Amino acid sequence: MQLEALRNIVVDALEELKAQNLTVLDVRGIASFTDLMVVASGASTRQVKALANKVLEKCRLAGVRPLGIEGEREAEWVLVDLGDIVVHVMLPQTRDFYNLEKLWSVDHRTGAQRGAVGG
Numbered sequence: 001m002q003l004e005a006l007r008n009i010v011v012d013a014l015e016e017l018k019a020q021n022l023t024v025l026d027v028r029g030i031a032s033f034t035d036l037m038v039v040a041s042g043a044s045t046r047q048v049k050a051l052a053n054k055v056l057e058k059c060r061l062a063g064v065r066p067l068g069i070e071g072e073r074e075a076e077w078v079l080v081d082l083g084d085i086v087v088h089v090m091l092p093q094t095r096d097f098y099n100l101e102k103l104w105s106v107d108h109r110t111g112a113q114r115g116a117v118g119g
Helices: 003-016 045-061 092-098
Strands: 020-026 036-041 068-070 077-081 085-090
Touching: 003 020, 003 036, 003 045, 003 085, 020 092, 036 092, 045 077, 045 085, 077 092, 085 092
Parallel strands: 036 085
Antiparallel strands: 020 036, 068 077, 077 085
16 A cells, blocks of 8 residues: 555544544654654543554555554553554653654754664
């Protein structure tokens, strides 16, 4: 499946259940294990789990099987690995603590990678 089509499926699934602060990070120049990271928040562990399940459901309907799923039981941070896209659905306080957007950002003034952990 084309990257853009998969991105649209993931974003649509998250928007359908009212994900908060939805962000898509293009990490092709930073990470070797994925092209995009989608980060979203849920208001409760119940919503975090529901958001991740909606992503899985929509992807499976499109014929995309996840490579892995982590964190479903606690549902403070659920990671869905779709290969070309890694989806992170978190509680706001978990998201604030780990700050993935900053971790995977590039300093646009110098082009230098800031704090990213490479694959």
